[in-house]
Amino acid sequence: MNRHLRLAAAALGISVLARLLWVLVLPNGMNFVDLHVYVDGSANFGGGHLYEYTDSSKTPDFPLPFTYPPFAALVFYPLHFLPFGVVAIGWLLATVAALFGVVWLSLEMLFGKDAMREQRWRTAALAWTAVGMWLEPVRSTFDYGQVNVFLVLLAMLAVRSATWWVSGALVGVAAGIKLTPAVTGLYFAARRRWFTAIWSAVVFAGTIGLTYLISPGETNKYFRELLGDARRIGPVGSSSNQSLRGALSRLLGHDVVSGPVWIAAALVTAVLAFFAWRTLASDDRLGTLLIVQLFGLMISPISWSHHWIWLLPVILWLLYGPLRQAAGARVLAGYWLVVTLIGVPWVLGFFQKSIWTISRPGILSWLGAVDVIGVLVFYVWIIRAGRADARRPVDRSHEQEPCDR
Numbered sequence: 001m002n003r004h005l006r007l008a009a010a011a012l013g014i015s016v017l018a019r020l021l022w023v024l025v026l027p028n029g030m031n032f033v034d035l036h037v038y039v040d041g042s043a044n045f046g047g048g049h050l051y052e053y054t055d056s057s058k059t060p061d062f063p064l065p066f067t068y069p070p071f072a073a074l075v076f077y078p079l080h081f082l083p084f085g086v087v088a089i090g091w092l093l094a095t096v097a098a099l100f101g102v103v104w105l106s107l108e109m110l111f112g113k114d115a116m117r118e119q120r121w122r123t124a125a126l127a128w129t130a131v132g133m134w135l136e137p138v139r140s141t142f143d144y145g146q147v148n149v150f151l152v153l154l155a156m157l158a159v160r161s162a163t164w165w166v167s168g169a170l171v172g173v174a175a176g177i178k179l180t181p182a183v184t185g186l187y188f189a190a191r192r193r194w195f196t197a198i199w200s201a202v203v204f205a206g207t208i209g210l211t212y213l214i215s216p217g218e219t220n221k222y223f224r225e226l227l228g229d230a231r232r233i234g235p236v237g238s239s240s241n242q243s244l245r246g247a248l249s250r251l252l253g254h255d256v257v258s259g260p261v262w263i264a265a266a267l268v269t270a271v272l273a274f275f276a277w278r279t280l281a282s283d284d285r286l287g288t289l290l291i292v293q294l295f296g297l298m299i300s301p302i303s304w305s306h307h308w309i310w311l312l313p314v315i316l317w318l319l320y321g322p323l324r325q326a327a328g329a330r331v332l333a334g335y336w337l338v339v340t341l342i343g344v345p346w347v348l349g350f351f352q353k354s355i356w357t358i359s360r361p362g363i364l365s366w367l368g369a370v371d372v373i374g375v376l377v378f379y380v381w382i383i384r385a386g387r388a389d390a391r392r393p394v395d396r397s398h399e400q401e402p403c404d405r
Contacts, residue, residue, distance in 0.1 A: 035145025136343030172203025
């Protein structure tokens with residue numbers, strides 16, 4: 001083991017130890033507010049009261065309900081048989097392992113499986129996992145005990161697999177746990193992996209059918225009454241909501257819902273995403289996946305800052321991807337690195353008198369749009385840089401996109 005690999009391993013070990021000490025020593029270290037909802041809320045699954053459950057022990061200004069599909073409650077259900085402290089520590093360590101998997105697969109999609117046998121890329125995977133633990137989306141995921149990193153990993157494993165039923169099953173199960181990973185189906189459609197896209201929808205439908213057989217009342221309640229109710233998920237105008245709807249609502253001083261302003265902004269985003277995708281090389285799997293996932297975060301009614309785990313692969317793609325030598329690549333990577341290390345939405349949270357108050361002073365509203373603005377600039381940059389890159393021969397080392405088989 002060379003010096004750099006030892007330093008990277010030590011950095012990751014110190015980061016994990018620091019997070020464990022944070023959890024075990026600090027008074028609020030074991031809050032894990034969302035994990036409490038997963039564990040205690042899912043204990044009500046099958047009893048008819050899953051969506052009446054709330055937990056206000058840590059958030060008195062907003063009692064937290066169980067907001068995921070009933071299939072998520074079925075998946076989380078066994079956790080309530082274990083002591084919560086055991087679940088929390090296990091969840092934290094599993095999240096670190098999943099984050100390492102996300103970094104590893106990002107690099108593997110850029111350089112290929114053979115390259116990951118080289119010590120320098122193993123070192124990079126360890127080092128970037130250590131860095132990733134301190135980015136605000138991941139920090140918040142640790143603090144809340146959120147499921148985001150696991151869902152990102154499932155999506156990346158689905159893209160990695162060349163077997164259509166495996167890829168589709170992974171996306172369908174992830175969407176059954178939390179609806180947002182369903183946007184990954186657009187990736188497979190873009191790659192013309194039609195069997196995979198269709199099978200992911202079938203598996204997702206299967207998760208609904210399974211919970212309907214077990215608890216028809218709760219399944220009906222979620223999909224017929226609660227689906228689309230953004231205010232039940234949380235305050236749309238909070239600085240932590242980094243979706244298009246959140247940014248526009250803060251800028252205009254009222255919830256834009258899905259009205260004309262939001263529709264126009266969503267269409268602009270869709271057009272930019274489309275042309276960014278069309279600009280990428282056909283073998284750039286990670287780039288295509290990132291365009292799709294960022295689009296999903298933008299158009300979702302609520303995209304909490306801890307949903308933006310995808311920004312870590314974005315940074316890796318900018319620094320190591322096929323457009324890494326294009327003008328502005330390092331500037332954009334630096335932008336995302338600074339924004340996420342600081343945790344701009346988290347900082348702005350200290351300036352909002354109430355999470356339910358939408359109106360903000362102008363400068364805070366614009367600062368609260370850092371992710372939205374960053375994505376739009378990212379799309380435009382890809383379109384310009386990709387077209388310039390296409391005019392000159394470059395050495396690409398990506399693997400070929402697997403076909404459905």
